[in-house]
Amino acid sequence: MHRARALVLGCLLVAGAATAAPVVQLPEGGRAVEVIPKGVLCGPVRGGWVLEGRTLKPPTRADDASRTLELKVAADEASCATATDTVVVVATGPFPRIDSAATTFYPDDGRLELKGTGLKNVAIVWSGTPRGVDPKTASLDGQDVCLEPNAPNECAVPLAPGLPTDATLSWVPPYGRRGADVTTYDANGRFLDDEYFRLRPGRTVLTRPLVQSSGVDLSKGPGYAAVTHSEAVASVDCGTARCEVTEGAVSIRNVPGLNPTVTLRLRLVPRVFFAKGDALETSVAETLPVLACPLSAVEGTVLRDAEDSGLVMRLDPACAHDPRGLLWTVNGARVRVERVVKAQDGTYVLLRTSGTNEPQVTVTAITSRVDGTVVASETAETKPVPDPRATLELPGHGTIDFVPTNRPAEVTVASNGGLGRFVLRPLGGAYTVTVRESVTLIQGEATAGGFVSLRFGYRLPTLPAELATSDLFLTSERVQRAVREASVPTNVENLVEFICADKEGNDERLTPSRPHRVDYAMRNTCRVIIHRERLTPEEGNQEITLRITVTKSDGSVRGESSVDQRLFLRPKGEVRVIPVQGNLGQYDRILVQVAHVADESRYALSTVDRTGLPSAQWTAIVRGGMFRLYTMATIPAGLYRATQPSGQLAVNFGVLSRLALLNNEGQERLLGIEMGLMGLGLVPQSGDIQFPPTLAAVLGLGLRVPIGPGAAVGAQAWIAREFRGDITRRTNGAPGTDTVVPSSKWSFIFGPSISVGNVGFNL
Numbered sequence: 001m002h003r004a005r006a007l008v009l010g011c012l013l014v015a016g017a018a019t020a021a022p023v024v025q026l027p028e029g030g031r032a033v034e035v036i037p038k039g040v041l042c043g044p045v046r047g048g049w050v051l052e053g054r055t056l057k058p059p060t061r062a063d064d065a066s067r068t069l070e071l072k073v074a075a076d077e078a079s080c081a082t083a084t085d086t087v088v089v090v091a092t093g094p095f096p097r098i099d100s101a102a103t104t105f106y107p108d109d110g111r112l113e114l115k116g117t118g119l120k121n122v123a124i125v126w127s128g129t130p131r132g133v134d135p136k137t138a139s140l141d142g143q144d145v146c147l148e149p150n151a152p153n154e155c156a157v158p159l160a161p162g163l164p165t166d167a168t169l170s171w172v173p174p175y176g177r178r179g180a181d182v183t184t185y186d187a188n189g190r191f192l193d194d195e196y197f198r199l200r201p202g203r204t205v206l207t208r209p210l211v212q213s214s215g216v217d218l219s220k221g222p223g224y225a226a227v228t229h230s231e232a233v234a235s236v237d238c239g240t241a242r243c244e245v246t247e248g249a250v251s252i253r254n255v256p257g258l259n260p261t262v263t264l265r266l267r268l269v270p271r272v273f274f275a276k277g278d279a280l281e282t283s284v285a286e287t288l289p290v291l292a293c294p295l296s297a298v299e300g301t302v303l304r305d306a307e308d309s310g311l312v313m314r315l316d317p318a319c320a321h322d323p324r325g326l327l328w329t330v331n332g333a334r335v336r337v338e339r340v341v342k343a344q345d346g347t348y349v350l351l352r353t354s355g356t357n358e359p360q361v362t363v364t365a366i367t368s369r370v371d372g373t374v375v376a377s378e379t380a381e382t383k384p385v386p387d388p389r390a391t392l393e394l395p396g397h398g399t400i401d402f403v404p405t406n407r408p409a410e411v412t413v414a415s416n417g418g419l420g421r422f423v424l425r426p427l428g429g430a431y432t433v434t435v436r437e438s439v440t441l442i443q444g445e446a447t448a449g450g451f452v453s454l455r456f457g458y459r460l461p462t463l464p465a466e467l468a469t470s471d472l473f474l475t476s477e478r479v480q481r482a483v484r485e486a487s488v489p490t491n492v493e494n495l496v497e498f499i500c501a502d503k504e505g506n507d508e509r510l511t512p513s514r515p516h517r518v519d520y521a522m523r524n525t526c527r528v529i530i531h532r533e534r535l536t537p538e539e540g541n542q543e544i545t546l547r548i549t550v551t552k553s554d555g556s557v558r559g560e561s562s563v564d565q566r567l568f569l570r571p572k573g574e575v576r577v578i579p580v581q582g583n584l585g586q587y588d589r590i591l592v593q594v595a596h597v598a599d600e601s602r603y604a605l606s607t608v609d610r611t612g613l614p615s616a617q618w619t620a621i622v623r624g625g626m627f628r629l630y631t632m633a634t635i636p637a638g639l640y641r642a643t644q645p646s647g648q649l650a651v652n653f654g655v656l657s658r659l660a661l662l663n664n665e666g667q668e669r670l671l672g673i674e675m676g677l678m679g680l681g682l683v684p685q686s687g688d689i690q691f692p693p694t695l696a697a698v699l700g701l702g703l704r705v706p707i708g709p710g711a712a713v714g715a716q717a718w719i720a721r722e723f724r725g726d727i728t729r730r731t732n733g734a735p736g737t738d739t740v741v742p743s744s745k746w747s748f749i750f751g752p753s754i755s756v757g758n759v760g761f762n763l
């Protein structure tokens with residue numbers, strides 16, 4: 001049965017799609033009909049068809065082979081051989097007699113129960129679009145055939161399920177066709193239009209539930225209850241609420257009360273019935289609950305013991321109400337909608353409240369005081385408000401316990417709990433706040449003084465869009481901080497310069513921590529310059545010590561040139577010049593030392609890095625000669641006379657002149673040329689050889705090692721010219737008689753000595 005129906009339908013569809021020629025269909029046994037308005041039909045015809053010019057008479061009973069003919073159309077019979085135009089003629093079965101009043105349409109089941117005679121092979125064509133859907137995508141069109149009637153006068157034809165009750169239904173005669181290019185005539189040869197084949201069932205029966213919604217959703221404004229056949233609803237009644245039928249639904253508004261229910265009473269249009277068991281009813285009643293907007297409190301925003309606090313609620317994305325148009329209450333008190341942000345997971349509403357100390361809050365949203373429809377409600381537990389904990393730090397200088405007025409300090413804020421974070425807020429007349437590359441900076445106003453408590457805003461970064469930067473509440477620290485200037489030890493090399501003139505007289509800025517040499521002629525041009533104008537307000541006041549020490553070449557200090565001062569420097573001050581005083585000599589060493597005064601009450605000193613305060617020093621030496629010629633008193637501890645007769649010369653004393661080579665520091669080399677007068681052998685010896693005390697002129701080399709200012713120990717080798725008498729030898733037999741020993745007045749002597757004095761000059 002099903003295979004036969006599919007075969008018939010397939011043939012109809014293929015036949016309709018395979019030809020583009022016009023189709024003329026006539027019932028079997030009908031009268032002759034003029035098929036074309038002009039020209040002739042070209043034969044021959046078969047199967048009982050009778051052709052006379054333009055007139056064609058269908059067969060009395062057509063077989064399958066001759067039921068459909070395709071004939072050529074020509075201007076005259078002579079042109080039939082070359083004609084290309086065609087027309088298709090179809091011999092349909094006898095027309096049925098359909099009892100429309102007894103026909104029943106079941107749109108939900110997709111079935112049409114025909115009543116009448118001659119129903120076999122009658123095709124039913126349907127077209128319709130369900131209400132509430134796009135007709136371009138959900139249009140239901142098709143046709144099916146009554147192959148075998150259920151009874152002599154009854155046939156059930158399957159249709160597409162879900163058709164509307166006012167769908168267009170038409171019948172097609174057996175073996176006939178339907179389309180825009182199809183022309184149909186009855187047995188009397190009369191032309192039949194589409195309205196002739198229109199089928200209007202006497203009864204339409206709905207079998208599916210008419211109301212499809214499980215509740216009335218007020219989250220989108222007016223509620224809607226979806227209905228399967230809104231075109232079949234003549235009127236609707238909702239009691240105290242207001243209802244009206246729309247396309248595919250019933251709109252419901254003005255629903256009073258909290259969590260109410262609405263009873264819909266739908267009355268159907270004439271000839272449409274709702275099947276409830278075996279009974280057919282003309283009205284339907286349905287009670288639906290009213291569904292409010294899903295509402296939830298955002299975790300971390302419901303706080304207690306916070307004044308003027310913000311509470312963030314999230315409405316479900318399905319809720320279409322504008323939160324600003326609703327009346328919001330928290331524990332029965334009306335609150336203000338401060339900000340609304342729409343996100344993918346819902347609509348976030350920031351409510352500004354006066355604060356609460358209750359363990360929980362109930363938030364309610366009402367459409368209006370007149371309507372009184374509650375569209376959302378939620379109860380949430382409150383959390384204790386967290387406290388801020390802030391730390392101030394000067395970059396590179398550690399933490400501080402005050403608010404600086406001359407430079408910004410970094411602020412690090414933590415809390416003792418909660419999901420949010422604290423953000424430092426500016427306080428007019430006390431301090432300002434800036435953010436640079438995610439770092440919060442604070443700086444006191446220049447005119448501020450005294451003490452202040454930092455003020456913070458509590459924010460929840462997980463909130464969407466601008467809600468993440470909204471303060472849920474404001475709070476202040478429980479401690480107060482001083483507002484004053486922060487002095488940061490600056491690099492003294494930028495503030496202090498040591499300048500001396502070069503040999504051409506041009507000022508030369510000496511580099512610290514390196515030795516320098518000053519031309520002797522320019523020794524009085526050296527000076528220290530304090531650049532107070534280079535000190536910036538951000539660095540604050542500075543307190544430094546300045547020491548100038550001048551040391552002579554022998555190591556003694558030149559007192560008139562020494563300076564030891566403690567200087568207090570203010571930003572943007574004037575330049576101060578401090579000259580190196582005194583008449584400097586050759587190889588005088590100038591030492592300039594500058595250092596900060598270690599005062600933690602003034603400076604912001606790091607508590608971690610204690611490497612010391614910035615300091616600097618400069619060293620310069622006055623140039624001098626390459627040689628030094630000076631006179632000294634020499635006391636040789638013992639000299640040995642190497643010339644024959646040789647021997648020890650005890651207790652010697654003399655005055656020498658020494659010529660020594662000087663190094664770059666003005667210190668003499670160890671070896672020098674010495675000459676002078678020496679008293680030799682001032683105390684007689686106890687040996688056999690008796691050297692008489694004598695005065696001698698000496699010349700030679702001496703090695704001297706300084707042991708103190710003007711004192712040295714050394715060793716010397718001299719050639720001496722002795723001014724003495726004879727050298728004698730003592731005899732053992734007659735002590736009173738000495739033998740003269742032949743000797744030269746020239747001799748070579750050497751030995752150690754101690755020298756005192758350094759009176760001379762440099763060459």
